[in-house]
Amino acid sequence: LSHVYSVPQLKQSCTKVLGDWLTMENVVDVLQLARMCDAPNLYLKCMKLVANHFKAVEKTEGWKFLQDHDPWLELEILHFMDEAESRRKRSRKLREEQSLYLQLSEAMECLEHICTEGCTSVGPYDMEPTEKKGPCSKFSTCQGLQLLIKHFATCKKRVNGGCLRCKRMWQLLRLHSSICEHHDCCRVPLCR
Numbered sequence: 001l002s003h004v005y006s007v008p009q010l011k012q013s014c015t016k017v018l019g020d021w022l023t024m025e026n027v028v029d030v031l032q033l034a035r036m037c038d039a040p041n042l043y044l045k046c047m048k049l050v051a052n053h054f055k056a057v058e059k060t061e062g063w064k065f066l067q068d069h070d071p072w073l074e075l076e077i078l079h080f081m082d083e084a085e086s087r088r089k090r091s092r093k094l095r096e097e098q099s100l101y102l103q104l105s106e107a108m109e110c111l112e113h114i115c116t117e118g119c120t121s122v123g124p125y126d127m128e129p130t131e132k133k134g135p136c137s138k139f140s141t142c143q144g145l146q147l148l149i150k151h152f153a154t155c156k157k158r159v160n161g162g163c164l165r166c167k168r169m170w171q172l173l174r175l176h177s178s179i180c181e182h183h184d185c186c187r188v189p190l191c192r
Contacts, residue, residue: 002014003037003038003039011037011039015034015039015041015042018030018033018034018042019041019042019045022045022046022049024049024053024056024057024060025060025061025062026062027046027049027050027057027060027062028046028050028057028060028062028063028065028066029062030042030046031043031046031047031050031073031077032066032070032073034046035073047077047080050077050080050081051077051080051081051084054081103141104175106138106141107141107145107172108172108175108176108179109138110136110138110141110142110145111145111172111173111176111188112176112187112188113136113138113142114142114145114146114149115187115188115189116187119136119142119143119146145172148165148168148169148172149169151165151166151169152165152166152169173188173189173190173191176188176191177190177191177192
C-alpha cells in the first residue's frame with residue numbers, strides 16, 4: 001500500500017523490514033514483490049541471496065511456483081547469477097594480473113639495484129661483490145635474480161636457445177631496456 005499510495009518513508013521502512021526478514025523460504029516471494037513495487041535495494045538483496053544460496057532456494061515451493069508461473073523472472077535470476085560469476089572471474093583475473101605486474105616491477109627494481117649497487121653475491125662489473133654486505137629489503141627476489149644472473153653468465157645451452165632460465169633472463173633484460181629512460185648511463189647489461 002505504501003507503494004500504491006506513494007508514501008516514500010513508509011515504503012522505505014517496509015522494504016528495510018522485509019530485507020531483514022529474508023529467508024530461503026520467502027526470498028522468491030519477496031523478490032516478486034520487490035519487482036512489482038519498484039524497490040531496487042530489496043530486489044538486489046533478494047537476488048544476491050538467491051545467487052549465493054541457489055541450491056537451497058531451488059528446493060523451495062516459491063521457486064517451483066516461479067518456474068511454473070513467471071519464466072521471465074527465472075531467466076532474470078539465472079542471468080544475474082551468470083553475470084555475478086563473470087564478475088568474479090574478471091576480478092580474479094585482474095588480481096592475478098596486478099600480482100604479476102607487482103612481481104615484474106620488483107624484479108626490475110632488484111635488477112637495477114644489483115647492477116648499480118650490488119647485493120650479497122652479485123654486483124656491477126667494475127666492483128667486487130662483498131660477502132659482508134647485508135641482505136637488502138627485497139632479499140628473496142634479489143637472491144633469485146642473483147642466482148639467475150650467475151646461471152646466465154655460465155650457461156652453455158643458451159647459445160642454442162635451449163635454456164628456459166636463460167630465456168627468462170633475456171625477457172627481464174628486454175623488459176628493462178624497454179622501460180629504461182637512462183640508456184646512456186644505465187649500468188644494467190645490454191640496456192642500450
